[in-house]
Every structure is written in structure tokens, then in C-alpha cells.
Amino acid sequence: MRTILLPLALCLTAAAAPTGAVRCDKLLDVKTGTILADQTISFADGVVTAVGPAGTAGQAPPIAVHGTCLPGLIDAHVHLTFNPTDEGYNGLGVSIPRQTVNGVHNARVTLLAGFTTVRNVGADDFTDVAIRDGINAGDIDGPRMQVSGPPLGITGGHADNNLLPYEYHDTAMGVADGPWPARHKVRENIKYGVDLIKIMASGGVLSKGDTPGAPQYTLEEMQAIVDEAHRLGRRVAAHAHGTQSIKDAIIAGVNSVEHASLIDDEGIRLAKQHGTYLVMDIYNDDYILQHGAAAGMLPESIEKEKGIGRLQRENFRRAHAAGARIAFGTDAGVYPHGDNAKQFAKMVQWGMTKLEAIQAATLSAADLMGWSGKVGILVPGSYADVIAVQGNPLEDVTTLERVTFVMQGGTVKKQ
Numbered sequence: 001m002r003t004i005l006l007p008l009a010l011c012l013t014a015a016a017a018p019t020g021a022v023r024c025d026k027l028l029d030v031k032t033g034t035i036l037a038d039q040t041i042s043f044a045d046g047v048v049t050a051v052g053p054a055g056t057a058g059q060a061p062p063i064a065v066h067g068t069c070l071p072g073l074i075d076a077h078v079h080l081t082f083n084p085t086d087e088g089y090n091g092l093g094v095s096i097p098r099q100t101v102n103g104v105h106n107a108r109v110t111l112l113a114g115f116t117t118v119r120n121v122g123a124d125d126f127t128d129v130a131i132r133d134g135i136n137a138g139d140i141d142g143p144r145m146q147v148s149g150p151p152l153g154i155t156g157g158h159a160d161n162n163l164l165p166y167e168y169h170d171t172a173m174g175v176a177d178g179p180w181p182a183r184h185k186v187r188e189n190i191k192y193g194v195d196l197i198k199i200m201a202s203g204g205v206l207s208k209g210d211t212p213g214a215p216q217y218t219l220e221e222m223q224a225i226v227d228e229a230h231r232l233g234r235r236v237a238a239h240a241h242g243t244q245s246i247k248d249a250i251i252a253g254v255n256s257v258e259h260a261s262l263i264d265d266e267g268i269r270l271a272k273q274h275g276t277y278l279v280m281d282i283y284n285d286d287y288i289l290q291h292g293a294a295a296g297m298l299p300e301s302i303e304k305e306k307g308i309g310r311l312q313r314e315n316f317r318r319a320h321a322a323g324a325r326i327a328f329g330t331d332a333g334v335y336p337h338g339d340n341a342k343q344f345a346k347m348v349q350w351g352m353t354k355l356e357a358i359q360a361a362t363l364s365a366a367d368l369m370g371w372s373g374k375v376g377i378l379v380p381g382s383y384a385d386v387i388a389v390q391g392n393p394l395e396d397v398t399t400l401e402r403v404t405f406v407m408q409g410g411t412v413k414k415q
């Protein structure tokens with residue numbers, strides 16, 4: 001089942017990581033929901049060494065942080081190289097180098113919004129690998145990243161480019177039909193540096209000519225992909241809106257189901273049984289319906305969103321009430337980067353407590369990424385990724401939309 005893993009380099013290797021301390025007016029313990037007054041977080045080489053009442057920490061005067069501190073947030077489903085204005089035919093005019101430049105910009109925007117870690121699940125070519133490596137080398141600012149590179153999918157499916165007629169012979173990089181070609185694609189993506197494998201189990205909203213609820217990859221193909229990925233120490237994230245594809249993906253052993261829009265009771269039961277995370281992007285429906293057409297999304301895409309947006313939110317409520325594991329993921333790139341935290345209020349509106357929504361973006365997302373104890377928490381051994389908001393996020397979860405302080409690995413990025 002959930003074997004593995006990660007032999008991944010989890011560090012920002014940027015020149016000498018700093019040593020010091022931050023002193024917070026208040027600190028939210030995301031495990032218990034307790035808010036502690038006047039706390040100091042000490043760190044050495046960018047890693048937390050102690051957390052406790054102010055005055056207990058070492059030598060140098062700490063950085064004073066006003067407001068409520070908490071660990072840096074995690075978005076487990078972003079597309080840093082994509083912008084919402086590049087949907088539909090507009091996207092054909094955006095080169096691979098330009099997508100990389102988009103990613104550099106959006107990485108910084110995301111970090112300054114308080115998201116110090118992300119999982120990038122789908123990018124053209126290996127633009128996301130380059131951005132991750134640039135961040136890790138300290139060349140550019142951005143969240144700690146796990147990246148998938150090009151998503152795997154069937155010919156004509158959600159991962160393919162279906163906008164051009166046959167004579168252009170345009171097939172997206174991740175297209176692979178059949179178990180062995182799909183295994184080859186897993187190996188190829190790993191060769192070029194991905195941390196995880198993203199697959200398209202069902203149709204999608206923003207792709208042309210397919211149906212979100214209809215299965216695309218077969219169970220047999222997904223079993224081959226998961227087997228190959230897990231053997232090589234990589235987790236698998238499956239895009240699946242459709243009821244059957246969600247179940248097939250879980251049975252195949254994927255580590256997370258993305259969107260999970262049309263999940264039914266059987267799918268929820270299977271997800272719980274297998275420990276599969278659900279990453280349900282329940283904010284972006286608002287954006288797509290209000291701004292999608294102006295952003296260039298195809299009319300059929302807007303219609304598809306109308307068909308599943310509300311159902312996804314209702315199913316989020318049912319899955320959460322049933323006790324399924326849920327990690328915070330928003331599909332940023334479909335809506336503007338930096339607005340990631342707008343999803344917290346939706347998660348609360350649709351059944352989570354405010355603490356549960358915050359835990360989805362800290363403890364649960366870290367667990368999904370295999371980085372528990374490193375990110376999404378502030379304890380000795382974790383990265384000194386600290387954010388602060390004004391007010392109490394357990395009273396008003398929208399305070400997370402207005403992050404006033406961001407530290408990453410002990411370096412202040414926003415103050």
C-alpha cells in the first residue's frame with residue numbers, strides 16, 4: 001500500500017543558512033490548536049532547535065514578530081508555470097521559456113503569500129524541475145517544491161493538447177498509452193528529475209473535447225504506473241473527477257486523488273481503507289465561473305465547471321464528515337497565484353473546523369509529501385519556516401489571506 005520513500009533532497013542549499021531566533025506575540029500549535037503567548041523559536045542553519053516561552057532562548061536578540069505565528073503553509077496542488085490568462089487557445093502562444101519565467105514570478109508570489117512549501121503537479125516539459133532547482137540553489141525565491149514534470153495521460157485525454165487539428169501532429173509530452181509505454185514515461189520523468197508522478201485518471205474541465213466524469217487511464221495502466229513509480233521511490237498523484245476513476249486510482253495504489261469531484265460513498269470508503277489522501281480544490285470554482293471566460297477558458301470548460309463545482313463541494317463535506325484524509329490543494333494557476341489561502345474559508349464553509357482546515361495545509365499536506373516533521377510544523381528538526389498573521393486564525397480563518405511575515409529556513413522573506 002503506502003510504501004516508501006523519499007530519497008529526495010529536502011533542503012534549500014542556499015549559502016550559509018542562518019542561525020537566530022524569532023519571538024512571536026502568539027504561536028499557534030497546529031497539532032493541538034493551542035495558542036501560546038510570547039514564544040521564541042530558535043534555529044540554527046535554518047532548522048528549528050527549540051520552541052518555548054520567550055527568554056529561554058540563546059544569545060542574539062530575536063526578531064520580534066507581532067501577531068500570531070504558525071508554520072509556513074503548504075499547497076499540495078499548484079501549477080506555478082501556468083497563469084489563468086493562458087487557458088484555452090491563449091496558451092498556445094506561451095513558449096516553454098516563457099512558462100519558466102512565469103514560474104519564477106509565481107514562485108515568489110506564492111512564497112510571500114505564506115506558502116513556504118508546494119507540490120507542483122503538472123508542468124510542460126521540465127520547467128518545474130528548473131524552478132525547484134533554482135530555488136534550492138538560492139538563485140530565486142520560492143517555496144520548497146516537489147515537482148511532477150509533465151503529467152501522464154492517454155492520447156486525447158486531459159494531459160494531451162487537443163486544441164490543434166491533426167496536421168499539426170501535436171502530442172503533449174506526458175502522453176503514454178498502455179502499461180509499458182506508461183512505465184517508460186515514469187522512468188523518463190524520473191530521469192529528468194521529478195519528485196513524484198502525476199497522472200490523469202479521468203477527463204478534465206480545462207481540456208478540450210473530454211468529459212470530467214469519464215475514465216481515461218484504465219486500472220491496468222494505473223497499476224503499472226504506480227508499481228513503477230513506487231519501485232523507483234516516487235509517489236503518485238492522480239487527477240480524477242469521475243466516480244469510477246477515483247476508485248480505480250485508489251485501488252491501483254495512488255497516494256492522492258486530486259479533485260475527487262464526483263467521489264461516492266464507496267470511493268470515500270476505499271480512500272479511508274487505503275489511506276489515500278483527497279486533495280479537493282474547492283475554491284477555484286468561484287474564480288472559473290466569474291472570470292474564466294474573460295481569461296480565455298473555452299465555453300465547454302465553463303459548462304463543465306458548472307456541472308461539477310457544486311457537487312465537488314458537497315462531496316468534500318461528505319468525505320470530511322466520513323473521516324477521509326484531506327490535504328490542502330488549490331490548483332493555483334487556474335486562478336491567480338497568491339490567492340491560495342482563499343480556499344480556507346471554503347473548507348470551513350463546507351464542514352471543516354478552522355483548525356482542521358489549517359491542519360490540512362500543514363500536518364496533512366506534509367504527510368502526503370513524505371515531509372512530516374520537516375515542514376508544516378515548528379518543532380526541533382523542522383525547517384524554520386514561520387509565517388504570521390494579525391489576529392487569530394482560529395476565530396477568523398481569512399486572516400491567512402493577509403500574511404504579514406514570512407520566514408523560510410531562517411531567512412526573512414517578508415516583514
Ligand SMILES: [Zn+2]
Nearest residue numbers: 079121122331
Ligand atoms: Zn491541477
